[in-house]
Amino acid sequence: MTDNGGFNVSELRALKKLRMMIIVPAIALSVLGLIMIYSASSYSAKINYGDAFFYVKKQLLGFVPGLLLMYAAYKFPSEKLKKLSTWALAVSVILLAAVFIPGLGQTSYGATRWINLGFITFQPSEIAKFSLMLFLAKMYSEKPPRSVKYLILPFIAAAVVLALIMAEPNMSVTLAVAFAVLLVTVAAGLDNKVVVALTVAALCLIPVLIIAEPYRVRRLLAFLDPWANPKDEGYQLIQSYYAIGDGGLFGVGLFNSRQKYLFLPFAESDFIFSVIAEELGVIGCLFVMALYLVFIYAGIKTAFIRKDAFSRQAAFGLTIMIAVQALLNIAVVTGSVPPTGLPLPFVSAGGSSLMVFLSAAGLTAGFTRAEDPVKLPKSHKLFHRSYNVL
Amino acid sequence: MAIKLIYVGAVRAGDLRVKALEQWYRDVPIRAERGAILDRNGVVLAASSTVYTLYARPVEIPLKEQAARILSETLELDYETLKGKLDSRSSEITLKRGVDKQKMLEIVDSGVPGIYVSEDIKRVYPYGDFLTQVLGFTSSDVVGQTGLEAYYDKFLQGTDGYVLTAADLVGRKLPEGETYYTEGTPGADMYLNIDVNVQSIVENAVERAMLNHSAKAVGAIVMECDTGNILAMAQAPSFDLNEVPRDDVKTLLEMSRPKLISDVFEPGSTFKIITSALAIEAGLVNDSKRYYCGGSMSVDNQKIRCWRPQGHGSQTFAEGVKNSCNCVFMQAAMELGVDRFYEGLAAFGVTEKTGIDMSGEGAGLTIPQSSVKNVDLARIGFGQAVAMTPIELLCAAAAAVNGGYKVTPKLVAKIEDESGILLTGEEPRGERVISEKSSEILRGMLEAVVLEGSGKNAAVDGVRIGGKTGTAQKYENGQIARGKYISTFIGFAPADDPEYIALFMVDEPVGAYYGGVVAAPYVGEIYLNMFEYLGYPS
Known part of the structure; x- marks a missing residue:
């Protein structure tokens, strides 16, 4: 309490403000999630489980411990975090592999993504994506990826995680994590030439994936014209459009969604944003998007003001991971990119997922603690030698 | 993304909401x-x-x-x-x-x-x-x-x-x-325009004709001569509309087809009404002019027979009508010539649909005017080498006797709902085909057919009836089908100022087949019962 690390009052106030800009949106989105999950799922839950509060209860079971975890993560010292990150990744990889152990892994909708421990079911990929961010932060903080040889170890780690997630299969999360890894690596100081090369490589990979699994082509077409196949590929997007269209500018009012009556698939998870759009309108959606932007802005700003490299990389990595997932989800729901199943961070139903997101937010907020942040001079120019912004 | 959101959520909202409402x-x-x-x-x-x-x-x-x-x-x-x-x-x-x-x-x-x-x-x-x-x-x-x-x-x-x-x-x-x-x-x-009672009378007659002559089919129409309003139209074989026999689609299609307006046939002598009308209108007929029938006539080196092998000898035109003599009508047709005759056929609507308010109406067929030879013209004169639907024939006959103007047959009088009358079947009087005078002369000739000619069996006490018999040979695969006839009678009443005109046809009667024997009695019976019900003209 007394140690203010040599900061003056206004600097402390600025740090506190930044911290609030991380914590408040995270909790606000989680609470909004609880309400919207109730609204979106009460009808289907009543029919399928006989309990309108089925999903809400599960979400609460994630939310309350999630808050505790968030606080613990906030208090967690960054040096320890750095040391633990290798272990965290190791445990994550083991868990990801454990999904494939019969009896432990749980399959639904044709994919094995969950581990069922009896009292709790969770997706190891949720943990792994943040562990990987922390591990990359550690690696890049020790040896910035200015030379290709320093990329080998981080990329092997990333490749292992991505390969395991892809094997579940879970293409959406794979793509989201891959995208986050690239952003983090670029920000960590990758050479421009390498950035270009990687971008080209990534673009080349897309057709390969499409050829490998042709159903992706149909999904792609579905996104361009959902009404071409209204019963199959286009169905989800059409239903999402109906929800957004019904909501209009101001929404039909909380709990008044019509699309939640089983028309909208995964209304409480992947398509919860559609229900928000229907009930709270475009205005409500813009408000939700603003909450994410505040969170992302504060997370990245935190990364900028830190002095030590690991904290900078870690704050950036965690924030980027959440940002990528949030943006992808909203992009899918609004038909801006091809449909892919990703939950909306903090909001979508999923207790263990919420715990992980809140923990990640807690860690990010932790970097705003008044230990040794230093304001860095901003001298970044676009098209410099690298995009090393950190 | 936000733009897409606003686009979907605000710009297209209305249209999406409409689609969503459906589900x-x-x-x-x-x-x-x-x-x-x-x-x-x-x-x-x-x-x-x-x-x-x-x-x-x-x-x-x-x-x-x-x-x-x-x-x-x-x-x-x-x-x-x-x-x-x-x-x-x-x-x-x-x-x-x-x-x-x-x-x-x-x-x-x-x-x-x-x-x-x-x-x-x-x-x-x-x-x-x-x-x-x-x-x-x-x-x-x-x-x-x-x-x-x-x-x-x-x-x-x-x-x-x-x-x-x-x-x-x-x-x-x-x-x-x-x-x-x-x-x-x-x-x-x-x-x-149908009258249930008249329809019953006609249905009854049709049914009995069917039985009495073991016919393939029988049909009859009663129409108002001046307006074209159809009082009755019956056809056998038939079926109960409450129990439509849907199992045998082919038979059902055959039985439900309104043959009286859809199927063409070679009318035979009933067609002589039209030829007479045209000949009278053209001024070719007078009481002193005589026609000779020796039982047959040679046209273009083809021998065309009259129905009476021994011939009718020398007759006036009126006697030719009464006797239904083919030779008289061959000569009349040739006197008219192709152009005048075809012009007349067109005016009587022989080749055109009548415009009756029902689907499936057929139109008559004639040999193309440019290729009509004398022998064809002679045949058409007495109703061969020409095909018409019964309703066309009836309408042409109506025009010939009603004072000379065309009529459009009409089944529906009016259609109305709570808001009022939506449609009415009333039609303005059709164009004139022949003069009032010609029509009157023809009526007299056709009354004689019933009084003393081939149509005797259609006579009814208390009402003057005019008419014309017809016995047409049937064709099968372009050949005359031996022993298969269509017997017809067209009769109008009262003969001096016709109110009603009726057509009765028996398809393939077994035994007797002359229209005057097979069809005319039923028309007489129909008129008798009709006037009993409607009251006799004063």
Whole structure:
């Protein structure tokens, strides 16, 4: 309490403000999630489980411990975090592999993504994506990826995680994590030439994936014209459009969604944003998007003001991971990119997922603690030698 | 992304909401009551009664076995089949159509959940096998398929109403979902020119002709001479409209086709009415002019026979009409010449549809004017080498005797609903074909046919009747079919100022086949009964 690390009052106030800009949106989105999950799922839950509060209860079971975890993560010292990150990744990889152990892994909708421990079911990929961010932060903080040889170890780690997630299969999360890894690596100081090369490589990979699994082509077409196949590929997007269209500018009012009556698939998870759009309108959606932007802005700003490299990389990595997932989800729901199943961070139903997101937010907020942040001079120019912004 | 959101959520909202509404509401139609068909005096010929269709939504029925038992017993359905349907994954199954009100209420009161009812309309024809081809019938979902039911379907049908129920994806009613009722509009009522009593008289005559002559088919029409209003139109063989024999589609199509307006035939001597009219109008006929019949005539080196092998000797034109002498009409046709004759045929509407208000009307056929040889012209003169529908023939005959102007046959008098009269069958008087004077001369000649000629059997005490017999050979594969005839009679009454004109035709009578013997008596009988009912002209 007394140690203010040599900061003056206004600097402390600025740090506190930044911290609030991380914590408040995270909790606000989680609470909004609880309400919207109730609204979106009460009808289907009543029919399928006989309990309108089925999903809400599960979400609460994630939310309350999630808050505790968030606080613990906030208090967690960054040096320890750095040391633990290798272990965290190791445990994550083991868990990801454990999904494939019969009896432990749980399959639904044709994919094995969950581990069922009896009292709790969770997706190891949720943990792994943040562990990987922390591990990359550690690696890049020790040896910035200015030379290709320093990329080998981080990329092997990333490749292992991505390969395991892809094997579940879970293409959406794979793509989201891959995208986050690239952003983090670029920000960590990758050479421009390498950035270009990687971008080209990534673009080349897309057709390969499409050829490998042709159903992706149909999904792609579905996104361009959902009404071409209204019963199959286009169905989800059409239903999402109906929800957004019904909501209009101001929404039909909380709990008044019509699309939640089983028309909208995964209304409480992947398509919860559609229900928000229907009930709270475009205005409500813009408000939700603003909450994410505040969170992302504060997370990245935190990364900028830190002095030590690991904290900078870690704050950036965690924030980027959440940002990528949030943006992808909203992009899918609004038909801006091809449909892919990703939950909306903090909001979508999923207790263990919420715990992980809140923990990640807690860690990010932790970097705003008044230990040794230093304001860095901003001298970044676009098209410099690298995009090393950190 | 935000732009896309605003685009979808604000710009396209209205249009998307409309599309979404379709999936949010389950609609059950309330069938509009189909309009009735009535005769000219308001006697109901076709009406609708309400029956019910029962549906079930399997997802809403927890106790499937119990439900299947109750439903199968009450509705007389097979238990196993029904149970299978209830166990299926379909969101809605049709239990039974055409259920009466009492059974419907029984099911609703039985407490089986997930049962939905929709009203349906069943078509009822109080007279059964009556005016069958004209009225036509409807499909099982009460859409007109043949006859007037089809031709005036859009008037009779009305607009269906709907019950819209807010429902979820699989059609379950929402807990607090609203239900909207949209009232339908009943169909309009259609009044025909048909008179039930006259139609009965004609149906009766047709039926007996069918039996007496073991005919292939019999048809008859009674029409008002001046207006074209059709008082009766009957055709046998026929069937009961309440029990449409749908199993044998070919026979059904044959029996339901209104042959009197759709099928052409070679009219034979009845056609002489038209030739006479044209000859009189052209001024070729006078009392002193004589025609010779030696039993046959040679035209273009072809010998064409009169029906009387020994010939009719020397006759006036009027005597030729009375005797139905072919030779007289061959000469008359050739005197007219191709151009004048064909012009006259066109004026009488021989090759054109009459425009009767029914679908499936056929049009007459003639040899193309440019290739008509003398021998063809001679044959056409007495009704060969030309084909017409019976209704065309009747209309042409009507024009010839009614004072000389064309008529358009009309079945429907008016169509009206609550808002008023939607359509009326009244037509302005048609164009003149021959002069009043020519028509009068012709009437006299045709009355003589009945008084002392081939049409004697059509005579009725108390009414002057004019007419013309016809006996046409039938063709099969371009050859004259031996022993197959179509016997016809066209008669009008009263002969001096005709009000009605009737056509009676017997297709392939067995035994006697002269129109004067097979068809004329029925026309006489029809007029006798008609005037008994309508009152004799003063």
